[in-house]
Amino acid sequence: TFFATAGSIARLGAKPVFVDIDPKTYNIDANKIEKAITNKTKAIIPVHLYGQCADIDPIIDTAKKHNLYIVEDAAQAIGSKNKNRNAGTFGDFGCFSFFPSKNLGGAGDGGLVTTNNEKLYDKLVKLRNHGSFPKYYHPMIGGNFRLDALQAAVLNIKLKYLDNWHENRRNNAAFYDNAFSTVQQIVTPVILPENYSIYNQYVIRVPNRDQIIAKIKNANIGCEIYYPVPLHIQKCFDYLGYKNGDFPESEKAANETLALPIYPELTDEQQQYVADTVIEAVK
Structure with missing residues (x-):
């Protein structure tokens, strides 16, 4: 996978733990995940590489068994499906990239995070705007992670294609x-x-x-x-x-x-x- 998958973990002060791939699909080998889990494990990050979903059902089962979050790296997979379910909808978070080389690429850097959990959504909204809510009140420390309006305009035009x-x-x-x-x-x-x-x-x-x-x-x-x-x-x-x-x-x-x-x-x-x-x- 691209470096950012593990870099985002390390920058938080957490420890990335790697698992080998399936030699046919190049996605994470779902059968090898459980052996890498310890009592310190917080989440599983399956990468949907090259536009194909990882073998997601056994990953979901493993996450439920160990009470872990699933953070999907769907940077290369917008529109990909597994059993007619879209990438980015399987876990707690789905992370997408709008880098220009992607199927849906902007005019520069950009991305999107999806979640079906309202509590996590509220936290994401705060984090992307310096941890602010309401304006100028900061219950947490976030950053400037907003999608630039110009990028959003370009992507909105391209989306229909x-x-x-x-x-x-x-x-x-x-x-x-x-x-x-x-x-x-x-x-x-x-x-x-x-x-x-x-x-x-x-x-x-x-x-x-x-x-x-x-x-x-x-x-x-x-x-x-x-x-x-x-x-x-x-x-x-x-x-x-x-x-x-x-x-x-x-x-x-x-x-x-x-x-x-x-x-x-x-x-x-x-x-x-x-x-x-x-x-x-x-x-």
Whole structure:
């Protein structure tokens, strides 16, 4: 996941505890969460990575069993669904990003938090405005976490196009799936049957990843690695005591995956060029 998921925990003075991923979906492995829970655990943060919901029902069961909050990192998943339920509605909080690279992106930084709990909502409203309520009275310390009005105006215009953009991305993903279906060296995204993915990224797994990226970029095709260094071995988290080998699936994914262009405006000709280039690169 992106650094902010764990950084937000550390900045509060809390301790992030990591769990390995499912090697097929790259989301958190729900079967490994319970072993990481202690009497100090406060919450579970499942990341809905690349536009696909995590395996959420067993996560909900584990949270209820241990009386834990669920804070969904839905930054890449606005519009994603599990069993026709929207990402951001499963837990106590849903956190969304409007960074310009997202399916619904603003003209700069921005985000959104959702909750179905009125008490938590009231606290969120105070926290986003320096902990103030009523105006100039501060029962708690918050910050300036309001969404800028200009960003809100841009997002409000773009919102009506979002469902169509999702479908275009899904069509682009289906094109790639078909194009790569006979190429054994390319592992295409695995979407759980109960999930509706919005394909914030289209991530493939390939051998000799770095060599293939070089060939793709040499063909003037944009691609990216999400993410090259797992959080547990980031330098700033040395104090947590993790080491290489602790989360082998995360480490393997960091060395073997890359994301291809998937944005809604891709033409058939562009996608064919991308597919042909990738297939030639892996041979």
